[in-house]
Amino acid sequence: MAAILDWNYVYLKQNPFADTPPRRPEEAVWAGLPRLKKQFEDLFVQALATPATQVVLNWGAWGSGKTHAAMYFGLKERLWPLVQEPHVRDVCPIYVRTPKEPAQADQELYRNIIEALRFSNLRKLVRDLIAEKGQEETLRLLQDSTSSEPLGKAIWLLGLEPKKRGGQLALFDDEPSEERNQLLESYFFSTCTKRDLKELGLSRGIDSAQDRFRVLGTLLQCIIGFAPTEQVNQHTRLVLWIDELEDLIYFQSRQYRPFTQGLRDLIDRLPNYLTLLMNFTLATGAFDDATVVLGDALTSRITHRVYFQPLTPEEAYDYILELMRCYRSEDPSSKGLPSTYPFTEDALHTLVETLPPLGRIPRDLNKRCSQVVSQALMERVITAPGEGIITPGFVTKVVETQIDLDLGS
Amino acid sequence: MPCKPLCIVDTCSLIYLSDMELARRPLLRWLFDEFETVYSQFVWENEVQPHLGKMGKGGQILRRGNAGVQKVWRMPGPMQYERALFSPFSRVEQKSRCSRCGQAIMEERTVIINLGSDEDRGERHNCGVALDAVRRGNYRQVVYLTDDHHAIQKYAQPVFDIFPLGCVWSSYDLVLYLFVRHCDRMIAEDVEVVFRDLTAKAVNEERQQGISPETQQIWQQRLAAYIHKLERVAQVMKQLP
Numbered sequence: 001m002a003a004i005l006d007w008n009y010v011y012l013k014q015n016p017f018a019d020t021p022p023r024r025p026e027e028a029v030w031a032g033l034p035r036l037k038k039q040f041e042d043l044f045v046q047a048l049a050t051p052a053t054q055v056v057l058n059w060g061a062w063g064s065g066k067t068h069a070a071m072y073f074g075l076k077e078r079l080w081p082l083v084q085e086p087h088v089r090d091v092c093p094i095y096v097r098t099p100k101e102p103a104q105a106d107q108e109l110y111r112n113i114i115e116a117l118r119f120s121n122l123r124k125l126v127r128d129l130i131a132e133k134g135q136e137e138t139l140r141l142l143q144d145s146t147s148s149e150p151l152g153k154a155i156w157l158l159g160l161e162p163k164k165r166g167g168q169l170a171l172f173d174d175e176p177s178e179e180r181n182q183l184l185e186s187y188f189f190s191t192c193t194k195r196d197l198k199e200l201g202l203s204r205g206i207d208s209a210q211d212r213f214r215v216l217g218t219l220l221q222c223i224i225g226f227a228p229t230e231q232v233n234q235h236t237r238l239v240l241w242i243d244e245l246e247d248l249i250y251f252q253s254r255q256y257r258p259f260t261q262g263l264r265d266l267i268d269r270l271p272n273y274l275t276l277l278m279n280f281t282l283a284t285g286a287f288d289d290a291t292v293v294l295g296d297a298l299t300s301r302i303t304h305r306v307y308f309q310p311l312t313p314e315e316a317y318d319y320i321l322e323l324m325r326c327y328r329s330e331d332p333s334s335k336g337l338p339s340t341y342p343f344t345e346d347a348l349h350t351l352v353e354t355l356p357p358l359g360r361i362p363r364d365l366n367k368r369c370s371q372v373v374s375q376a377l378m379e380r381v382i383t384a385p386g387e388g389i390i391t392p393g394f395v396t397k398v399v400e401t402q403i404d405l406d407l408g409s
Numbered sequence: 410m411p412c413k414p415l416c417i418v419d420t421c422s423l424i425y426l427s428d429m430e431l432a433r434r435p436l437l438r439w440l441f442d443e444f445e446t447v448y449s450q451f452v453w454e455n456e457v458q459p460h461l462g463k464m465g466k467g468g469q470i471l472r473r474g475n476a477g478v479q480k481v482w483r484m485p486g487p488m489q490y491e492r493a494l495f496s497p498f499s500r501v502e503q504k505s506r507c508s509r510c511g512q513a514i515m516e517e518r519t520v521i522i523n524l525g526s527d528e529d530r531g532e533r534h535n536c537g538v539a540l541d542a543v544r545r546g547n548y549r550q551v552v553y554l555t556d557d558h559h560a561i562q563k564y565a566q567p568v569f570d571i572f573p574l575g576c577v578w579s580s581y582d583l584v585l586y587l588f589v590r591h592c593d594r595m596i597a598e599d600v601e602v603v604f605r606d607l608t609a610k611a612v613n614e615e616r617q618q619g620i621s622p623e624t625q626q627i628w629q630q631r632l633a634a635y636i637h638k639l640e641r642v643a644q645v646m647k648q649l650p
Contacts, residue, residue: 249628
């Protein structure tokens with residue numbers, strides 16, 4: 001069986017027709033969909049070259065490519081070629097999913113973002129800030145940003161090196177730095193005790209959803225930078241993707257309100273250099289349905305909309321062709337075969353036309369291509385590399401068999 | 410002639426409504442004040458009574474003064490009603506989806522219902538209650554309140570499509586009705602909160618059994634549809650003298 005399902009027989013390194021999005025940005029390829037790609041590229045050009053915060057709602061059917069887009073554009077190296085100087089000094093892409101436990105939604109989102117940022121990076125950022133502005137000025141800046149003395153001080157402590165003798169952190173004298181780091185980390189995850197608070201010299205913990213979004217806002221501001229807004233090259237663009245926001249439907253009002261209002265406050269706290277992309281699955285294409293679930297707090301902040309619409313037959317054809325091109329082991333044209341190999345051109349057209357208009361989305365196209373090619377390999381329509389080809393008749397036969405199976409007949 | 414309309418409620422809706430409030434009043438209290446609320450003996454004995462402990466405030470309301478048992482609709486021969494209504498029985502079901510346009514292909518099918526099984530008997534007996542209430546002349550129309558959409562498709566809608574007994578409501582309809590009746594006592598935002606909570610309760614319940622993306626989409630559309638209805642109702646109510 002392993003030999004029969006050898007995708008090298010059809011000049012492909014592997015099955016390119018995945019039914020789930022890639023797990024890592026490096027694995028993502030972009031095939032076809034030039035309009036959609038351009039929309040994102042235009043968005044990122046603006047993001048890298050100007051200060052304005054962007055709040056983007058990406059909406060489309062399940063399987064239309066929203067998560068794939070998040071993965072693909074989650075790699076900085078794909079963004080830099082889009083712009084010329086002057087541009088931001090760096091880009092920080094973060095990908096998180098909408099929390100699955102509504103009761104702790106704000107905590108889960110906060111924790112996921114902090115973990116994505118990594119404490120080692122945060123410590124370095126605050127250390128650099130202290131080196132640039134001095135201890136007193138940094139402390140004031142952070143307390144102003146969080147609108148809280150203890151919360152601001154906690155962030156400031158992240159950037160202080162333990163001292164051997166005397167000074168601010170006398171408590172940590174002769175203690176290993178790792179221990180202090182852990183104590184501070186547990187503070188940020190709200191798992192420290194009253195004794196720990198006393199040891200850290202902080203009067204209170206991070207107690208509420210509002211606190212968490214305030215801390216998050218300031219930590220993200222540390223990444224973005226505190227330089228004057230117009231100095232684009234002194235800032236980092238933060239690109240935060242939140243996937244599966246349709247899951248807000250699982251939230252009761254008492255969970256939903258602090259979460260969406262917290263996100264809104266986060267947007268308002270970061271009026272520059274933030275790109276927030278919200279992925280929302282919506283089968284109907286009725287944008288209003290998405291805004292109802294998101295609520296006014298978030299909807300009112302949206303600056304851009306990207307609709308992952310079903311593909312036209314021509315777009316679907318090009319998508320499959322280009323996807324195969326990304327995974328070619330050899331160019332079939334060099335063997336006298338069509339570029340659509342293992343399909344004849346007509347067979348590929350037939351395959352696209354077997355899908356209903358709303359089903360012409362990447363996931364369903366992938367699924368159908370995978371079914372047809374696998375079946376061709378199993379039925380030995382293709383017996384060796386380049387030997388045999390998929391005809392329109394074969395596509396029709398596989399699709400009809402599949403429909404019969406779906407009907408249970 | 411009783412002045413309140415009759416509402417036949419299923420267990421699912423009772424559970425959904427049991428812990429919710431509208432304008433600082435338990436939703437079940439609203440329901441019981443507005444409607445003569447009843448259910449079949451089977452529903453009471455096998456579905457509601459065993460779950461009273463899990464129904465929070467709603468459970469307390471139903472326990473107080475034996476209120477729960479008093480809502481049982483007493484009818485002669487419930488099994489005869491069940492047999493007459495559901496054997497034989499046909500309903501419109503989705504046969505498949507068109508592979509070209511994606512539209513659902515529906516057809517009317519004769520279905521054989523296992524009347525010996527207790528599965529879905531509560532829904533079937535509640536349909537019998539609806540017929541009995543109108544047939545014996547006490548109520549001219551009834552409201553059949555359920556949030557179990559499978560049960561609606563399987564039993565309630567096919568019965569109400571043939572027998573003009575009244576209408577099938579979801580809890581969203583009930584809440585919207587309360588807003589129409591008492592808009593001086595509540596604001597649209599309160600109603601929206603209840604819509605969201607009802608939806609969350611329903612989808613979380615379904616999630617425990619493994620919710621499909623399609624079902625999640627149906628709830629999403631339902632929430633959106635009722636919020637749009639609410640906007641329209643609020644808009645109209647504001648203009649009234």
